[in-house]
Amino acid sequence: RILPYHDFHTFSHGCTLCPPNMCKGKIIERIQATLAKEGKKRIIYLGDGGGDFCPSLKLGENDYMMPRKDFPVWDLICKNRQLLRAEVHEWTDGEDF
Template structure:
């Protein structure tokens, strides 16, 4: 099983920020202040009400996606590996980008904030864990709307036959939690130059999986 975070792990940008920068540099700059007051997923939902489906799709099809990473996905599938995405982006963005680059059929499952289009072509994004749900109470570096460790455990519970190995590819602080659920037989692939690498360098937590920086 190979689990990919999406933004800055599978693709070479943050899909939410990319959209904002393509539509309005000024708005992208204001987001820095706005996110201090509003939860990120909720903020994106509000902003996308003023953006058409065509604008979003046109922007997402141009987002950087390294050909080497696309080839890696194909190699994994040829080797009979299963690929899932575990991301704090949203299901619709991920789906659009994967289809644009012709690799949607290589991904078995997407776990992310649910999103859908309304009749007027406006995108509605919800938190994976809504404010009405019980909080995940995770003590790791998880966002309030998603505990990736819990999501990984839930996914594995649906596959009782298990997997010989788990590979997890990530770059952010919320990618740390899944690694705490992995075994010594697994591999944690950490992107260099991002928050997760810096956190691991200063963390006293000992992880079981082998850590590989890329």
């Protein structure tokens, strides 16, 4: 059985950008806290859907956001670039890596 990542029946994650069952931004914040404890400094986040915009807003200036060009997250980032602190590098397909 598949269950929601967040138990939205008990409490809301409070993010208006994400669906009620999962906020990827909250997940990135948990990962960042773990990495900070381990002394790691950088996240590289690849995304293509609109649901990848919220976590891109949580990334810091030492992180990389890699949106897939001409996909929903690319469009959102292009319209709201000033909201991101991470360095942005677009990609088209696997050969770009």
